Amino acid sequence: xxxxxxxxxxxxxxxxxxxxxxxxxxxxxxxxxxxxxxxxxxxxxxxxxxxxxxxxxxxxxxxxxxxxxxxxxxxxxxxxxxxxxxxxxxxxxxxxxxxxxxxxxxxxxxxxxxxxxxxxxxxxxxxxxxxxxxxxxxxxxxxxxxxxxxxxxxxxxxxxxxxxxxxxxxx
Numbered sequence: 001x002x003x004x005x006x007x008x009x010x011x012x013x014x015x016x017x018x019x020x021x022x023x024x025x026x027x028x029x030x031x032x033x034x035x036x037x038x039x040x041x042x043x044x045x046x047x048x049x050x051x052x053x054x055x056x057x058x059x060x061x062x063x064x065x066x067x068x069x070x071x072x073x074x075x076x077x078x079x080x081x082x083x084x085x086x087x088x089x090x091x092x093x094x095x096x097x098x099x100x101x102x103x104x105x106x107x108x109x110x111x112x113x114x115x116x117x118x119x120x121x122x123x124x125x126x127x128x129x130x131x132x133x134x135x136x137x138x139x140x141x142x143x144x145x146x147x148x149x150x151x152x153x154x155x156x157x158x159x160x161x162x163x164x165x166x167x168x169x170x171x
Contacts, residue, residue: 038099
């Protein structure tokens with residue numbers, strides 16, 4: 001499955017099949033970011049946990065993620081959303097305040113929250129093809145964000161498909 005095919009499947013899930021659940025899944029994974037110890041420490045140091053800044057941070061992040069999720073991969077708006085996200089993280093990653101494992105955990109949390117929210121709350125569970133699309137899309141997103149996958153068991157041997165990648169993020 002190509003990234004463009006995966007994106008189209010995810011877009012249908014977001015817009016037609018499960019808009020409420022996928023929106024909630026994204027918000028849940030953003031909220032969970034503050035529970036990662038290094039991230040919580042950074043948020044406190046940067047005064048990001050007060051009501052004004054937390055709301056702005058959440059809104060900004062949602063805008064960037066919507067550009068990444070809603071725009072066709074490879075288009076200027078899609079790439080700009082990734083570039084902005086990378087730029088916001090770059091100084092913290094370079095300073096060692098945001099670790100690669102934190103980035104992987106956050107990416108994995110997004111996948112976990114999508115799968116668990118849909119499978120636990122919707123009228124049907126995700127199909128194997130949809131789970132594959134989620135894995136392909138988020139794998140490509142992780143690559144674009146330069147998130148190393150070395151902590152995943154199949155990093156050296158490779159994944160059989162996007163569903164395999166998604167399952168490793170979930171596990």
